[in-house]
Amino acid sequence: MSGAKQIRTQISSIKNTQKITKAMEMVAASKMRKAQDRMNATRPYAIKIKQVINHLAAAHSEYKHPYMHARSEVKRAGFIIISTDRGLCGGLNVNVFKSALRQIKEYQDQGVEIDLSIIGSKGMAFFRRLSGLNVVSHASGLGDNIHMNEIIGPVKVMLDAYSEGSIDRLHLVENEFVNTMTQAPGVSTLLPLPKDEEEVRQHHWDYIYEPDAKEVLDSLLVRYVESIVYRGVVENVACEMAARMIAMKSASDNAGSLIDDLQLAYNKARQASITQELSEIVGGAAAV
């Protein structure tokens, strides 16, 4: 019976693990819903700020903000890479790192140097080991409910570098929340600001600006970039939770099938020992 006993302890330990993964799955599901709500709450701000910027840019076409002006030569590129703080979320982080590295390699092949700003400790753990990449700023431990002021620092480092001319382009690497099952990693360009495809309507009126148009546009553009990064970070939380939910669900399912297999093995072992005992008794009786 020793074999059967061993199997029994194994089953109970797997059952405990299954309980944990199930709990994590449910926690992730509820957190995901909250993160999705937060993600949607960022939309009105982004839309409004874009409208004002478009209007300003159209009304003051003679003033070209450096953020809107594409530089012909790129010597150094900046990346803001958004990752999670915790693991157990499937291939989420690895996929983001892969798409970042692909873009980085393309730049490096052209002799362009790279600056990184990393959000999330998983990203830091990954990129600090790689040589030839310059990590200039980092933020981690943001939690699930992220506030804007935690994003300002790492973004400003990059914006300043762009204004000074030490980087000529700025990219954002993040996960897009397609649906619960799918998170698509992608690289987008933050600076120079991509030209709006939308035809800007010709306005016959203009605002009064206080203090002046230039300053208003400056602070709007900074906030605009920040709001994009903020949305990326919030979206990444939704992605993290979705990925964790799926990972934990498959872990629970795997534990279930493992338990089934072990249960079968246990039953067989028990049956074998009973049969053996019986045949021993019968054999003993026959000998007498």
Added chain:
Amino acid sequence: MQLDIVSAETEIFSGTVNAVFAPAIVGDVGIYPQHTPLVTRLKPGELKIEVEGEEDRYIYVSGGMLEVQPDVVTVLSDTAIRAEDLDENMALEAKQHAEELLKDKQTEVDSARALAELAEAAAQLRMIEKFRKGKV
């Protein structure tokens, strides 16, 4: 007129109002319907909203932008305390955080952050005081 107060994190207020008073950077402004188009920066302070048949509402903003069109007023509120040297400090912090992890170095305590937090706390206190006076 329609008033929308939004921040990067959430929508704070949306509705029809009679008038709104805001702490603009060059001085407080009162906006009534048919105001001429205006874009201005806001400093930390309170927004007063007058709604037809309701008590005045006060909303605290820690700076941001005010956009006025004849029938629509939008406040793009900052959620964080903003000041040039404070932003600088946050950037520095993020930089140091990275360096720390790369080299394991100590960070410094910054006074500008404390100062800006103090200014905000004072503004919030003033508003609470106002509320109390009105109620009691």
